[in-house]
Amino acid sequence: MMLPGFHLCSASTILPDNLEDDLDKYVRECAHDTNVNRRYHCVLKKRKLAEMKQGLTYALGIRSGPRRNISISQAHLKQLLLREGFTEDGQYVDGHVHQGDAFILPVQQNPYFFPENEFRTYVDIRNPHGNKIKEAVLNFYVSGITPKHGVAKYQVNLYRFIDDEEIDLEPFESYKRVKETWKSDFWDTIEITDLVKDWDREPSKNYGMMIKIETNGVPKQEEIDPIERESEEMAMYLQVRTFPLAARPRRLVGGNANCTDTMNPDEAGCCLYDFAVDFNSFGWYWVLAPKAYNAYYCTGMCKTGPGHGSTHYDMFVDFLKQRKRCCTPHHLQSMKVIYLDNSDTIQIRDIEQMAVSNCMCV
Template sequence: MLATILLLLALAKPICPSSAGAGSRRAEALKRLLEVFGMEDPPPPPAHVKQPPQYMVDLFNTVANADGVTKNPDILEGNTVRSFLDKTHGEKMRFLFMLSSVAKSEKILTAELHLFRLWPRLTEGPKRHHFCQVTIYQVLESEPEAPGGKKLLAARLVPLQGSGWEVFAITQAVRDWTEDESSNQGLLVTVQSVDGSPLDPPPLQFASSMDHHDSKKPMLVLFTDDGRRGASLPMADFSDVQPRAPVAPAQLSVPRLGAPRSARSLDRLQPCQKHPLSVDFEEIGWAGWIISPRGYNAYHCKGSCPFPLGENMRPTNHATVQSIINALKLSQGVSSPCCVPDKLYSINLLYFDDDENVVLKQYDDMVAGSCGCH
């Protein structure tokens, strides 16, 4: 994976713009990089300046550090979180979310309806109730009040005082919609008294998609898994992502004075260790649709694995045997072990998809945590 990224970065900016085929090589490199991120084409930047839902920004900051590297792998059940804003522009208690961007192969783990509860209306007379019952229905027919026109999804008591987000689980409805897109007739929300009697006008209201700021609009949040998983290399403490301390000069073999050394031969004198490798999404041309991070440090492994391999080289038993065979010339064509990542970390991208929905996606094996001789 990291070797692929190294190649892609080398090709991202043509060294000689006039060289024949430089443009096609760049296009091919970016196409391969998109494949790493599970895409065929880059999503177009939003037509207008859009702010991502604060919930998605907060979730990204909880899961990842500023560079997108996963700091808490146990937060997400799957590897993808999708947010959808309500597409209805009329009825305040009917909601519709378009899920065309969800792939058929994507497994729906959890689906949540997020509604922002407004401050209650001032009503005349004494307040008899401190709570009301909010019920969420899956709409099955165009007329939900008809017999069989709706299906109960969730119900609970909600306090009348205060404001803030209320979250309702509606997983089964979303699974139905992704299996049969034509069945998506939306959701219906009702507000009743504690005893189930109607309230007119209802003392509790939720922000609508038309009358309120984007930060309070009704939102559907899906936690899914697309089945993409990386190599099962061992994980370690997050602190391992930090660069290692420079190797002390005493650990290096010093050549005789006057002996010419090429850059490659000098590299061979350096022991296997981790080096920076910056991936800048703005330079690649992806800053328009990626919200966070603006780039990240993938790191790469470089250096020699000389005989005898010490513990600081983090060798495998196989690498130790290979090193011995190579040093003693016991077999033809056996090279010395290679300096490669032995711990890999995932990164997270927060971005706008083709439909301008905000997605948080986790990608495995994107950052070298440490290097060893294998």
């Protein structure tokens, strides 16, 4: 889906009346700037921001107001952000982003609706978008394995419950781990894609699973179970991807903006400008990452005749509503967004056309 607001000079023909009516308000809000060119760009940015907000809420399917009820701990969230190419606080790392759709599901230990078993791990498989599952990774916290010479060696075994009480005696997955670490507590992951696909196809067969760790070939005793099952901060969670993983990260925008908002748009011609979007600044705390990004925008005259522009308002209205040629994005790029949906589930979506790369006259 294309988000409105990037094709500014033609967008006014399809915008709701409330956005058209806001033009005068934007002009009043920008009137404090004594530089006519900055006032012009101030109005454009306010208009563009309103369009972007409306388009993004529609693209993400957000129907309710801002929420802060995150289903996983802050420790889990930081780990997720780092793995998805962001910093711990949801910012970009060197301008690089990854693309893709995914969602996070909390894991229940010894759920009340099954006969009691303290080692039963259960995930309610919900596929919000109905997309084909490509990968499912279980994240769990290991505690109490003492490394020798900076190396921790252990084996992870996964067993499937075949009904309410009975468990398959043979593990369906078994992995030997050799982990370089000096710590006795650390996060680990294990892929359970096939199992999750089975549960997604036939939810009635989802009785949960059991994850056990062995060290030196001898199972750990129950009282020293090395897997953290009780802590809220270190609780297990499942990350499900519903897209082919991108082979490599790429730049959000290949270069810098060509022009600055102090330039006269008549003289600068069709040009690319910076446009910083800070989600927290307008109360969208449900956007977990990126907290902010540069969307860029295109504006400027396309040299179809004599220039216009007695006041910044006249120039703005003339540009948006009367020009026959339009300065518009030539290429737009998609962007990964991590957010809380209407049910407070963490979603990872790749939203198309979130940032402008370059401009052209059409």
